[in-house]
Every structure is written in structure tokens, then in C-alpha cells.
Amino acid sequence: MEVQGESTLLLQVEAKRTETSRRHGFFAAGCAAAVLVLGATATLGNHVSAKVGSVVSLAAKGTCTDGRGNCNMTKCCAGPGLQCYEQANSYAQCREACIADAPDPTHWDGNKWLCKELGPRTEGTPVCGHSGDDCSTSQCCADPGMQCYQKAVGWATCKAECVPDAPDMTDVDGNPWTCKELGERSPSTQDWVAGQCAGGWDNCLEKMCCKLSGEQCYLQNEGFGECQPLGMCSGANAGDGQPAWNCKAVGPATPGAVSKGAMVPDWALKKCGKLNDGCAESKCCLGMDVACYAKNDDWAMCMQSCEAGKHKDDKGEEWSCEQIGPRSYGLATKGFPSLYCFSVIRVEGYEAGILQANFDRQAGIFACDDFDLLTADGQTTIGDVKTIQFEGAEIVTSIDGTAGNTFLFVNAWNAVMDSGKWRNHAFICKVDPDAVFIPDRVRTHVQHHVDENMFVINCMVGDMIYGALEVFSYEAINQWSMRKGECNAPNVFGEDKYMTQCMDALGATRVHDTGIMGDKLCGTFSDCSNGGNAAFHPFKDVASWSECMDQATGA
Numbered sequence: 001m002e003v004q005g006e007s008t009l010l011l012q013v014e015a016k017r018t019e020t021s022r023r024h025g026f027f028a029a030g031c032a033a034a035v036l037v038l039g040a041t042a043t044l045g046n047h048v049s050a051k052v053g054s055v056v057s058l059a060a061k062g063t064c065t066d067g068r069g070n071c072n073m074t075k076c077c078a079g080p081g082l083q084c085y086e087q088a089n090s091y092a093q094c095r096e097a098c099i100a101d102a103p104d105p106t107h108w109d110g111n112k113w114l115c116k117e118l119g120p121r122t123e124g125t126p127v128c129g130h131s132g133d134d135c136s137t138s139q140c141c142a143d144p145g146m147q148c149y150q151k152a153v154g155w156a157t158c159k160a161e162c163v164p165d166a167p168d169m170t171d172v173d174g175n176p177w178t179c180k181e182l183g184e185r186s187p188s189t190q191d192w193v194a195g196q197c198a199g200g201w202d203n204c205l206e207k208m209c210c211k212l213s214g215e216q217c218y219l220q221n222e223g224f225g226e227c228q229p230l231g232m233c234s235g236a237n238a239g240d241g242q243p244a245w246n247c248k249a250v251g252p253a254t255p256g257a258v259s260k261g262a263m264v265p266d267w268a269l270k271k272c273g274k275l276n277d278g279c280a281e282s283k284c285c286l287g288m289d290v291a292c293y294a295k296n297d298d299w300a301m302c303m304q305s306c307e308a309g310k311h312k313d314d315k316g317e318e319w320s321c322e323q324i325g326p327r328s329y330g331l332a333t334k335g336f337p338s339l340y341c342f343s344v345i346r347v348e349g350y351e352a353g354i355l356q357a358n359f360d361r362q363a364g365i366f367a368c369d370d371f372d373l374l375t376a377d378g379q380t381t382i383g384d385v386k387t388i389q390f391e392g393a394e395i396v397t398s399i400d401g402t403a404g405n406t407f408l409f410v411n412a413w414n415a416v417m418d419s420g421k422w423r424n425h426a427f428i429c430k431v432d433p434d435a436v437f438i439p440d441r442v443r444t445h446v447q448h449h450v451d452e453n454m455f456v457i458n459c460m461v462g463d464m465i466y467g468a469l470e471v472f473s474y475e476a477i478n479q480w481s482m483r484k485g486e487c488n489a490p491n492v493f494g495e496d497k498y499m500t501q502c503m504d505a506l507g508a509t510r511v512h513d514t515g516i517m518g519d520k521l522c523g524t525f526s527d528c529s530n531g532g533n534a535a536f537h538p539f540k541d542v543a544s545w546s547e548c549m550d551q552a553t554g555a
Contacts, residue, residue, distance in 0.1 A: 080124025086116040102208035102251040110192040145188030145258035150180040160258035166283040166325040170262040214256030214448025219248040234515045234532040256448025261329025273302045283325035287424045292325030330426035337426035341368035347378045351433040359383035364437045370421045390415035409495035430470040434538040436548045441534035454509040459522035467496030468537035469517045476508040528552045
């Protein structure tokens with residue numbers, strides 16, 4: 001029986017064969033021992049060539065393992081560029097790469113992988129496609145949770161979902177798709193992950209996986225790691241009083257939610273309807289969580305949901321409620337995912353000046369897809385933006401010695417609900433006026449959470465939201481709009497503590513992300529050049545705000 005591990009050694013030699021031949025002159029000039037080594041290497045290289053050739057031949061004959069089958073016996077893979085990796089003694093699978101001593105969140109069980117290579121890697125480049133690639137020939141997708149869907153004969157690409165005979169809101173044109181499924185959907189996060197993997201502030205080094213989508217275990221030091229949004233670990237202090245982070249990724253990333261939505265193309269802005277508009281002809285809708293539902297063959301409307309049967313708001317007439325168009329995931333015109341942002345400012349004082357500096361640069365909340373400015377003590381205008389006045393409330397001393405302003409901000413949030421702009425967007429951001437705010441970086445932090453019910457915990461101190469930057473998904477705020485009466489709202493809370501406890505009470509998922517903001521009050525601020533931070537706080541005059549913004553943007 002062939003000794004396990006020989007194939008790996010042979011492949012390493014084969015990979016270096018070309019380099020070895022280029023250095024032939026060097027070896028020829030060496031001693032007899034070097035000549036012997038060269039001869040042995042050449043012989044071993046011929047052995048490897050024969051083995052690789054035999055694998056290619058086996059793959060061509062269809063005797064190697066295909067798909068997610070067990071390659072433990074064949075020790076070869078039918079797909080180009082794939083390697084047979086051992087998970088345990090009796091099971092192995094063909095894949096592009098493998099992380100040893102960790103479970104794979106996309107595999108059906110949570111057992112750790114040995115990642116022992118069985119046989120050589122099949123020659124060639126992996127053929128499964130990504131979003132935007134034509135997968136009509138390969139009929140497989142490389143990214144987790146994606147399915148190869150046909151648009152028309154000769155063209156298909158990998159997407160999360162598809163509605164037949166309707167346009168795709170992420171497509172370059174508004175032509176309909178057949179939505180024929182080609183091949184199988186690629187596996188994504190499995191059910192065992194939520195119960196087995198680490199989350200929150202847990203040390204993830206033992207479990208080597210993270211329970212939340214779009215997160216990976218990052219090393220702080222040799223004894224501690226924490227799950228953070230993919231690629232967002234910063235070397236800065238995380239507000240825990242410990243030294244800066246190593247930020248080495250440990251274990252596999254848990255796949256983010258399958259990618260839904262994109263920047264809204266021009267054709268869709270012109271063609272598709274808004275909430276409550278007719279859509280029988282266009283079969284597409286703009287906004288957040290909106291789709292085209294049919295009443296009958298003659299009428300359809302853009303709605304967030306539709307229940308078949310008689311509709312009281314349509315004189316009791318019957319609706320089929322067939323979804324005849326794709327669901328929309330935010331009116332993204334400046335970046336994806338789309339953001340609605342607002343700030344509450346005082347008419348008098350330094351805050352209006354800082355917001356004017358934002359407006360002059362079209363930065364901060366003015367770089368979000370939509371925004372509002374709110375005032376409780378009158379109205380003012382920033383640039384050409386008139387503030388929304390809302391009912392004020394007494395500010396008292398909170399239980400932690402800060403401003404007890406829950407009543408004030410509940411009134412502000414009610415004004416946001418009345419404005420209605422938030423309903424068009426995937427995420428809602430409340431931003432303090434003395435924060436330097438860069439919306440595009442928020443998009444990077446939350447891109448894996450589109451269409452989820454979540455909010456961001458941005459500070460370890462108190463394990464809560466710190467109010468300089470509050471980030472909520474559409475569904476989290478939608479739930480608040482309907483169920484806010486279920487939340488305890490004493491005025492001796494700061495509004496950020498109130499929103500933290502309210503989101504918990506309403507069942508929103510906590511996403512811990514201390515890297516989203518550098519806040520001196522939380523202890524997460526390093527300097528304004530930290531490219532991972534989406535906000536820096538506090539800067540209470542135009543000069544210091546401008547200096548930080550310049551440093552953050554490289555201006």
C-alpha cells in the first residue's frame with residue numbers, strides 16, 4: 001500500500017521541477033552529491049509526472065470523484081483544480097482548499113478536518129462561477145448559497161434567487177429571465193453552526209468557527225481570539241484595555257448571507273414602480289423588501305407582502321398574490337447596501353456649523369443614499385436642507401451619570417418614522433453631529449447582513465450601542481415601528497442604552513463590531529487614519545472635525 005503523504009511530497013517536487021531545470025547550470029557545477037540529488041529529483045519528477053498524468057486520465061474517464069462525493073477511495077477529483085482532502089479516517093471530499101483542525105461551516109457536520117491530501121490535485125483551474133460569470137457550461141457556483149440560473153439560452157450566472165419571466169434588479173438590462181436552474185445550489189452555512197460556534201465576546205480559538213454570518217475568528221494574542229466581521233479586524237485597541245490586536249485570521253469564515261441586491265441600475269430607476277405603484281407591466285419595484293404581487297392577469301402592485309384571498313383595502317376583491325417580480329433590497333443610488341442616515345442637532349451652538357461643513361463636502365450623512373436632519377428647538381437650514389422639527393422632552397441625569405434623553409430620542413425616532421424615507425433602505429444609521437462619519441465604510445461592515453433583523457453592538461464597555469453611531473437593519477427598525485410599546489423606556493436611560501435593551505426585547509440579533517467606530521468615550525479610538533473605522537468621535541468644533549475628516553479620507 002502506498003504510504004500516505006507520498007503524493008504530497010511528489011506534488012511539491014513536481015511543482016518545483018521547472019524551477020529546478022532553470023537552475024541546471026548551478027547543479028552541474030556542484031559536487032557529486034549534488035549530481036546525485038539532481039538525478040534523484042529528476043527520477044522522482046518523472047514519477048510525479050506519471051502520477052499526475054494518470055489522475056488526468058482517470059478524471060477524463062469519469063472514474064474520479066465528482067461533486068461532494070467521498071473521494072477517500074478514489075483519491076482523485078473529477079473537477080479541474082480540486083484536491084481530495086481528508087476530514088476523518090473514512091471521509092474525504094474534493095475542494096479547492098482546506099483549513100486543518102477546524103470545522104467547515106458549509107459542511108453538513110461540525111467535525112474538524114485533518115486536511116490530509118489524498119492523491120495529487122487535478123490539473124487545471126476550478127470552473128465554478130461567481131456572480132457575473134457565465135455558468136451555463138460549468139453549471140456550478142463557487143460562492144456559498146448561490147445557484148446557477150439561466151437568463152436565456154447561452155447565458156447564465158450565479159444568483160441567490162430568480163423569478164421567471166421577470167427582470168433582475170442587478171442586471172444590466174430589464175429583459176426577463178427564464179430562471180432555469182443549472183446544477184445544484186452551492187452549500188452555505190449549516191444548521192449546526194449556530195449551536196456549536198463562538199459568538200459575541202467569546203474566545204473563538206477552541207471552537208475555531210463563528211456562529212454569525214460574515215464573521216471570522218481573529219487573533220488578539222496567542223491565547224485569545226474573537227469573532228469579528230470578515231476583514232474588519234483592526235490593529236487598534238478594541239476598548240477592552242488590552243494591547244492592540246494581532247488580527248491574524250484563525251479558522252474558516254462563516255459565509256455571509258447570500259448576496260442580494262446591488263446598486264440600482266438606471267433602467268430600473270426609470271421603469272420600476274415604488275411601494276403601492278402598479279407593476280403588472282414592469283414586474284419590478286423600488287425600495288426595501290418590496291416585490292410585485294399580482295391581483296389577477298390585469299393588475300399587480302408593489303407591496304412588501306401579500307396574502308391570497310379577499311383584500312379589505314380593495315373592496316373585498318380576490319387577489320392571487322402570485323409574486324411576479326424580484327424582491328428589492330434597498331434604493332441604492334450612492335453605494336450598496338443602501339443607507340438612510342439622520343442626525344439630531346441643536347439650532348444654536350457648534351453642531352450646526354459641523355453639519356454645514358459636512359454639507360459643503362457632501363460628506364457624513366449627506367453621502368448616504370437618503371438622510372434627514374432633526375431639531376427639537378425650532379427649525380434651521382443646513383445648505384439647502386431644512387430640518388424636521390419634532391417635540392422636545394426634558395433631559396435629566398441618567399443612571400450612569402450621562403444625559404437621560406430617552407424621551408427626547410423616542411420623539412426623534414417617531415419623526416423619522418413619519419418622514420418615511422427609511423423604508424427605502426437596507427440600513428438605518430443614527431449619527432451624532434460631532435462624529436466624523438464615512439458611510440461607505442459602514443456598507444463594508446454590514447454588507448453580509450442585508451435582509452437580516454440585526455443591530456450593531458459597537459462597544460465592549462457595557463456591552464451596548466454607543467450612540468455616536470447607531471446602525472440597524474431595515475427589519476430591526478421596522479419591528480420597532482410596530483412594537484415600540486413593548487420596550488421599557490425610562491427617561492433615566494441614555495437613548496443608546498434604551499435602544500440596546502429595546503432591540504434585545506424585540507428579538508433583533510446582536511452583531512458585535514467594535515471596529516466600526518473609533519470612539520474616545522468607549523476606548524476604541526486610535527487615530528483618524530484607521531481605515532476600518534466608519535466613524536470617529538467626538539470632535540466638537542469645525543477645525544478639529546475637518547482635521548480628522550482630512551486624515552480619514554487622505555484629503
